Amino acid sequence: MSTYGIILCAWQSADLLESCLAPWLAAKRARLGGHNWAICAVSVPFEGFPQDAPDGTRQILDGYAATGEIDHLITSDKPMKETEARGAALRWLVARGVDLSWQIDSDEIYAETDIASILKWVEASPYVISFRLSLRNAVFDEHTFLVEPFQPMRIHRARAGGYWAAGLWDDNNVYYQQGQFADHVKRDIDLASTTIPASVANPRHLSWLSNARSKAKIRYQLDGRGWPECSFRWDEATDSLQFNETYYAARGLPLPEVVNL
Numbered sequence: 001m002s003t004y005g006i007i008l009c010a011w012q013s014a015d016l017l018e019s020c021l022a023p024w025l026a027a028k029r030a031r032l033g034g035h036n037w038a039i040c041a042v043s044v045p046f047e048g049f050p051q052d053a054p055d056g057t058r059q060i061l062d063g064y065a066a067t068g069e070i071d072h073l074i075t076s077d078k079p080m081k082e083t084e085a086r087g088a089a090l091r092w093l094v095a096r097g098v099d100l101s102w103q104i105d106s107d108e109i110y111a112e113t114d115i116a117s118i119l120k121w122v123e124a125s126p127y128v129i130s131f132r133l134s135l136r137n138a139v140f141d142e143h144t145f146l147v148e149p150f151q152p153m154r155i156h157r158a159r160a161g162g163y164w165a166a167g168l169w170d171d172n173n174v175y176y177q178q179g180q181f182a183d184h185v186k187r188d189i190d191l192a193s194t195t196i197p198a199s200v201a202n203p204r205h206l207s208w209l210s211n212a213r214s215k216a217k218i219r220y221q222l223d224g225r226g227w228p229e230c231s232f233r234w235d236e237a238t239d240s241l242q243f244n245e246t247y248y249a250a251r252g253l254p255l256p257e258v259v260n261l
Helices: 014-030 057-066 082-096 112-123 212-224 245-250
Strands: 003-009 036-043 072-075 100-105 130-132 136-140 144-146 153-157 163-170 173-178 181-187 193-195 204-209 232-235 240-243 258-260
Touching: 003 014, 003 082, 014 036, 014 057, 014 112, 036 057, 036 082, 057 072, 072 082, 082 100, 082 163, 112 130, 136 240, 153 173, 163 181, 204 212, 212 232, 240 245
Parallel strands: 003 036, 003 100, 036 072, 130 193, 136 204
Antiparallel strands: 100 153, 130 153, 136 144, 144 258, 163 173, 173 181, 232 240
C-alpha cells in the first residue's frame, strides 16, 4: 500500500473542475488500488499570465476543501512562478508522508480506468523514480486530437535513495535534495524514468481549444515567458485558434497530424 499525493493546479478553470476532479475524488473514496490518496490543490496566478476577472475557481475549491474532499488548498493573489506554485504543493505532500506525487492540471480529464491502469504500471516498476504519461492533446475542439501524444513528467516518487523530492526545476520536473544541503541535488531526468504508453492510458488533455483560455496561453508564452514563438496563433479574422504555420516552416516541419474522435 502506498500513499499518492495529487497536485492539482487550477486557475480560472471553473468550467473544468467538476469533470477533472471527479475520478480523483472517486479514487480517494474507494482507496483505489488499496492505496491512500491526498489531494493538494493550488490556485494561484502564474507570473506573466494574463489576469481576467475571477471566474469562481477558488470558491469551488474552497467548497471541496471545506468538506475534506481536498486535503489542502494553496491560494494567493500574488503571481508565482509555475515551479514555485507546484513546488509548494509538492513540499506539503512530501511533509505529509506521501510515497508518490502525481501532477494534474484542471484541463486534464482522466477516466477511472486510466488511473487504475497507470497504477498497475507504476507498481510493476519499483525501481523507476519518475514516470511520463501519454496525454491525448485536444486541439481546436474537444473532438479533435493530435496524433502524437503529449508526454510530460507527471508521477514522481517522493524519495530516491537518500534524497527527497524538494521542488521543481522546470514546469513538471522534480529535483531531489539530500538532507539540507542544496548542493547535493539530483534532477529527475538524471534518475531512472519511463514513459507509460498511450496503449496503457491516454487521458484527455483539453489544452488548446479555440477559446479565450488558449488566447491567453499564447500571450503567456510570448509575453509572460518571453518565448520567441508559440506553435499556435490566434487568428483575429476568424476569432479562432490555428496552428502557427511560421513556427513549423522555420523548423522544416509539417503541421501536426490530427484525428477526430
